[in-house]
Amino acid sequence: MTEGRNIRVLMAKPGLDGHDRGAKIIVRALRDAGMEVIYTGLRQTPEMIVAAAEQEDVDVLMMSILSGAHNHLFPRVMEGLRKKGMEDLLVLAGGIIPEEDIPPLKDIGIKGIFGPGTETTEIISFIMENLRPRES
Amino acid sequence: MSGKEPLEKLASDTARWEEKTREQLAKIPEARTGFETMSGLPVKGLYTPLDTADQDYRESLGFPGSYPFTRGIQNTMYRGRFWTMRQYAGFGSARDTNRRFRYLLEQGQTGLSLAFDLPTQIGYDSDHPLAMGEVGRVGVAIDSIRDLAVLFEEIPLKEVSTSMTINSPAAILTAMYLALGEKGGTPADQLRGTVQNDVLKEYIARGTYIFPVKQALRLTADIIGYCARVMPQWNSISISGYHMREAGCTAVQEVAFTLANGITYVETSLKAGLKIDDIGPRLSFFFSAHQDFFEEVAKFRAARRIWARLMKERFGAENPRSLMLRYHVQTAGCSLMAQQPMLNILRTGYEALSAVLGGCQSLHTNSYDEALALPSERSAQIALRTQQIIAHEIGVTETADPLAGSYYLESLTDRIEAEAREYLRKIDEMGGVITSISTGYLQEEIAESAYRYQKAVEERRRIVVGVNKFKVKEEPLTGLHKADPAVGEEQAARLRKLKRERSARAVSSALAEVSRIAETEENLLPSILQAVKAEATVGEICGALREVFGEYTQAGYY
Numbered sequence: 001m002t003e004g005r006n007i008r009v010l011m012a013k014p015g016l017d018g019h020d021r022g023a024k025i026i027v028r029a030l031r032d033a034g035m036e037v038i039y040t041g042l043r044q045t046p047e048m049i050v051a052a053a054e055q056e057d058v059d060v061l062m063m064s065i066l067s068g069a070h071n072h073l074f075p076r077v078m079e080g081l082r083k084k085g086m087e088d089l090l091v092l093a094g095g096i097i098p099e100e101d102i103p104p105l106k107d108i109g110i111k112g113i114f115g116p117g118t119e120t121t122e123i124i125s126f127i128m129e130n131l132r133p134r135e136s
Numbered sequence: 137m138s139g140k141e142p143l144e145k146l147a148s149d150t151a152r153w154e155e156k157t158r159e160q161l162a163k164i165p166e167a168r169t170g171f172e173t174m175s176g177l178p179v180k181g182l183y184t185p186l187d188t189a190d191q192d193y194r195e196s197l198g199f200p201g202s203y204p205f206t207r208g209i210q211n212t213m214y215r216g217r218f219w220t221m222r223q224y225a226g227f228g229s230a231r232d233t234n235r236r237f238r239y240l241l242e243q244g245q246t247g248l249s250l251a252f253d254l255p256t257q258i259g260y261d262s263d264h265p266l267a268m269g270e271v272g273r274v275g276v277a278i279d280s281i282r283d284l285a286v287l288f289e290e291i292p293l294k295e296v297s298t299s300m301t302i303n304s305p306a307a308i309l310t311a312m313y314l315a316l317g318e319k320g321g322t323p324a325d326q327l328r329g330t331v332q333n334d335v336l337k338e339y340i341a342r343g344t345y346i347f348p349v350k351q352a353l354r355l356t357a358d359i360i361g362y363c364a365r366v367m368p369q370w371n372s373i374s375i376s377g378y379h380m381r382e383a384g385c386t387a388v389q390e391v392a393f394t395l396a397n398g399i400t401y402v403e404t405s406l407k408a409g410l411k412i413d414d415i416g417p418r419l420s421f422f423f424s425a426h427q428d429f430f431e432e433v434a435k436f437r438a439a440r441r442i443w444a445r446l447m448k449e450r451f452g453a454e455n456p457r458s459l460m461l462r463y464h465v466q467t468a469g470c471s472l473m474a475q476q477p478m479l480n481i482l483r484t485g486y487e488a489l490s491a492v493l494g495g496c497q498s499l500h501t502n503s504y505d506e507a508l509a510l511p512s513e514r515s516a517q518i519a520l521r522t523q524q525i526i527a528h529e530i531g532v533t534e535t536a537d538p539l540a541g542s543y544y545l546e547s548l549t550d551r552i553e554a555e556a557r558e559y560l561r562k563i564d565e566m567g568g569v570i571t572s573i574s575t576g577y578l579q580e581e582i583a584e585s586a587y588r589y590q591k592a593v594e595e596r597r598r599i600v601v602g603v604n605k606f607k608v609k610e611e612p613l614t615g616l617h618k619a620d621p622a623v624g625e626e627q628a629a630r631l632r633k634l635k636r637e638r639s640a641r642a643v644s645s646a647l648a649e650v651s652r653i654a655e656t657e658e659n660l661l662p663s664i665l666q667a668v669k670a671e672a673t674v675g676e677i678c679g680a681l682r683e684v685f686g687e688y689t690q691a692g693y694y
Contacts (some may be wrong), residue, residue, distance in 0.1 A: 016254035016270050018343020021383045021470070024583045025590045041690040042343050045266070067254055068619055072269025098509065099612050116474040116507045117603045119594050 007035040007131065010058040012049045013042045014077065017067035022094060026062065029120035035127075046073055050080035053089060060127055065095040070105070078108045090131055094118065143189055150184055157181070174428035175386035176588075177551055183543035191546060196441070200536040204444040206437050206549070207537035208495040209460040214533035218246075220498035221523045222299060222464065226251030226276035227510050228623050230286035233276040237291060239513060243520055247498060248291070248329075249299040251275035252309075257344040259305045259678025262627030272623035274510070275301075279627060279673045280634055284312045285319075293322040298329035299374070299464065299498075304346035306333035307359050308677050311665040314367070330371035330420055330464070333359050336397040336569055337376050339688070340578045341383040346678060349570055351685035355660065356401060357408040362661035364414045371420040373401060374464065380578075381424035382470050384586020387435045388552055392559030393569075393578060394421065395442055399560075400569045402451055412451045416458025425491040425499075426468040427483065433539055434548035436494025439463075442553055442560075465491035466500040472507040476602035477613050480504035485522050492526050493539055499523055509616040576691065634671060642670040647680045654684040 011027050013020055020042060030037045038056050040049065053061050061081075063074065074093060081089055093105065094114040102113050112126050171179045191197070198204055201211035210216055223240055225248075226233045237248055252275040255267035261279050262271045271277045278284055293316065302309045310331045317327050335352040338345040345352065356373065363372035377394030385393065398419065405415045423439065425432050443461035447453040467487035472480045481504045488501045501519040503511035511519065527533060539545050563572050572578045592598040599605045646667040653663045667677050 016258055016260075016266065016344075017274075018254075018338075018341075020343070021583075021586050025384075025587050028583070028587045029590075043266075043690075067270055068273035069269035096508065098616070117600075119604075120590065121594060 007060065007127065008056065008058040009035050009037045009060040009062060009127075010040065010049075010053050010056055011037055011062045011064065012040045012044050012052065014044050014046065014049060014063050014065055014073040015067055015069040016043060017065055017069070017095075018042055019066040019095075020064065022066075023062075023064040026064075026094070026120055026123060030124065030127075033124045046076035046080050049077050050084060050086075053081070054084055054086065058089070059131055060090045060092065062092045062094065065093070065097075068096070070095070070097055071101060074105055074110060075108055078110070081109075088132070090127065092123070092126070094123075143186065146184065147186055150182075150186060153182070173387070173431040173548070174426060175388055175431060177388070177431065177548065177555075179544075183547055185543060187543050187547040188550075191550070196546075196550070197540060203448070203456070203459060204441040205460055206441045207540055209440070209462060209497070211536075213495065213536035214492075214527070215535070218527045218533065219492065219496050220247040220297065221245050221520060221527075222247035222249045222297075222498045222500055223516060223520055224249040224251050224301065224466065224500045225511070225516065226253075227274075227617070228272040228276065228620050229626060230276055230278065230283040232272075232620070232623075234287050234289050234291070236513070236516070237287070240516065240520065241291070241296075243517055244524060245520055247297045247299065249500060250287075250301060252300075252302055253277045254344065256674055257302060257304065259346050259674060259682070261631060261673050261675030262624060263631050264675060268624065271627050273619055277623060277627045278309070278312075279631055279675065280671050281312045281315055281668050282634060282671065283630070284309075284316055288316060288320075293317045293320060294326055296328075299332075300329070301332045303332050303335050303338050303342075303344055304352060304355075305674055305678055306331050307355050307661060307664050308668060308674050310359060310363070310370075310372075311661060311668045315665060315669050324366045324370075325368055327367055328369045330374050331359065332376060332422070333373040334376045334397065334401075334422075336400060336573070337379050337394075339573045340380060340393065341385075341582060342376075342379040345688045347681065347685040348688045349573065351681075352688070353400075353404050353570075354408075355681075357404050357410070358659045358661055360401070360405050360415055360418070361408060361410050362659055364410065364418060368418075370418070371462075372415075372418050374420045374422045375401060376422040378422050378424045378466055380582055381426060381468065383582050384470075384589060385582040386585050387426065387428070387431050388555040389559065389581060389585060390424065391435055391439045391442065391552060392556040392563070393582075394423070395439065395446065395556065396560055396563045396569050396572075398443065399446065399450070402447075403568075406451075412447075412453045413455040413458050416447060416451075416453045416455060417460075420497075421461055421463035423463055423465050423496075424468050425465045425487040425494070425496075427471050427487060429486060429490050430545055430548055431552075432487070432490035433494045434545055434552050436463075436465075436491070436496065437537075437545075437549045438552040438556065440495070441549070442556060462497050464498040464500070465494070465496040467491070467502045469502055469506060472502055472504070473600065473603050474507040476608065476610060477504050477507065479602055480507070481518060481522065484519065485526075488522055488526055489532065492532060493537075495537060505613060505616055508613060509618075512615055512617045514615060574691070631673065634673070638671040643667070643672045643676070646670040646672055647676060650677060650680045651684055654681055 092112040200208040360372045377390040381390045440461045444459040503515035503519040505515045
């Protein structure tokens with residue numbers, strides 16, 4: 001993690017899905033854990049998410065989706081990050097993501113995928129353990 | 137009250153009993169401290185007639201079928217007929233959903249409930265760039281009246297009642313259903329069912345808004361007004377607490393926020409020139425049945441009583457049907473767990489029982505696999521059977537409101553009413569629901585409750601069996617519903633075909649008329665009806681309205 005500043009996280013809701021109970025809970029939990037969290041709100045396109053991640057200079061990008069459109073949307077976000085040279089960003093995903101979809105999503109660089117019932121403490125430790133120091 | 141014993145004597149006996157209990161507790165304390173309902177209302181170890189001493193039977197409870205309807209809206213309740221068993225279903229194409237509907241009807245379901253995919257709910261056709269990956273996922277894709285016709289193939293509209301979970305484009309789907317009925321020989325006045333048409337909770341919790349609040353409410357009032365004239369058996373709105381509860385609010389907040397939205401719809405309709413007793417009988421509601429059994433039964437009873445009083449005292453309604461809170465219930469989706477998913481059958485069963493003991497008019501029971509996927513045929517069948525067991529096997533339907541008179545339940549009913557009224561007062565003071573949405577008050581209250589609940593789970597103050605206690609290693613559930621990835625392309629092809637075959641001129645002139653009326657204060661329904669008959673698509677009609685109304689944007693970053 002970057003020296004001298006708090007961990008910055010972007011929580012994004014890609015696609016048309018309106019379920020953001022989980023996303024909002026995680027936003028609060030991460031803030032309570034001392035992180036700076038920006039929540040995009042609903043209906044973000046991959047382009048909007050990549051732009052927000054760049055603009056907000058975040059260390060972690062989290063995406064929550066429960067509508068089943070993840071296989072369409074996540075690869076586009078990852079592609080956009082690569083084009084901007086932001087491959088180092090720690091990207092996590094959560095929501096309803098079937099078991100068999102997980103390996104291909106990990107292959108495109110999504111480090112952690114968290115399903116229903118995950119505790120916020122587990123996500124916080126995952127971020128702490130997986131965040132690599134960045135050059136400032 | 138028994139009537140034989142004076143309350144003073146009972147009070148002193150109760151005090152003695154409490155004293156004795158305290159002595160016992162000094163030796164063997166209770167398992168934990170701070171007993172409370174799931175929503176945080178305190179629960180005592182004992183309830184007696186002292187707790188309901190203020191209740192006057194006639195004023196607080198009354199008879200089933202009579203004001204204030206605490207004990208239910210019909211005299212005979214389920215002795216007359218059971219609630220409508222209405223399973224929410226929809227996925228893939230219209231053909232896929234038609235097959236599931238017919239399966240559910242064959243299995244003894246008594247009403248239909250239609251789930252639309254997100255592009256339909258947000259007014260985009262299946263070939264819109266923002267629809268990519270979402271077509272047919274969380275519900276069925278409906279682009280035009282042709283799709284709706286396929287959806288209802290071999291299902292006579294005369295014989296079923298259909299509920300449609302559609303909000304921002306509610307006018308379009310209502311018009312499509314009406315046109316489909318007309319075409320198949322069922323006139324509008326014989327169509328039975330419900331259109332959700334509750335946009336306020338979309339801004340608060342559910343998220344499928346399109347238009348700015350003011351314009352969205354105009355559409356709502358247009359639908360209510362049109363249906364009051366043309367579709368007398370159609371519930372033109374289903375004012376929904378369910379989604380706010382799913383987003384994390386408490387039982388008290390669910391009642392309060394739903395009825396606050398109800399008040400707003402009534403006020404909007406009155407402002408549009410409608411009469412309270414014309415619209416009152418067509419308003420319907422939708423609540424969750426969550427896990428705290430007694431709290432839920434009390435919630436339903438309290439909600440009925442508050443609404444009856446509001447309609448009578450605040451709006452001067454006189455028609456008894458205007459005073460009745462009629463509602464659908466769905467068991468709590470958020471109580472379904474991905475871990476040990478078969479346990480969800482039990483959770484759903486208890487929740488459904490609370491809905492029935494609370495006096496619901498229709499019920500959806502969730503399927504055990506819904507934390508993982510849309511229901512499979514097998515899980516949907518078990519869910520329906522759960523209701524059938526409650527109706528036919530366990531004897532809870534033999535008499536109206538069988539839990540009435542329980543000291544605990546009645547005291548909880550009073551408490552929920554009092555706390556919900558306090559919220560209603562606060563919302564009024566803030567200037568009403570629309571202001572409370574724009575300041576983010578309602579959204580914030582819900583998020584706060586959701587976070588408080590999550591903390592209780594993580595700190596093990598609340599046990600979730602199989603998740604934070606009694607965990608096992610398990611194999612992933614098999615037989616899950618799989619989304620068909622080809623649906624998007626199939627729908628796009630259907631749209632291309634539609635656009636080749638229909639009269640482009642008829643469509644463009646119908647859309648121009650929708651735009652023209654949107655600029656005026658006239659009711660939009662007749663022009664929308666013409667447009668759907670000309671086979672204009674949901675996306676095209678919403679597009680025309682978007683141009684006039686603009687779009688809602690969520691307020692900034694959170």
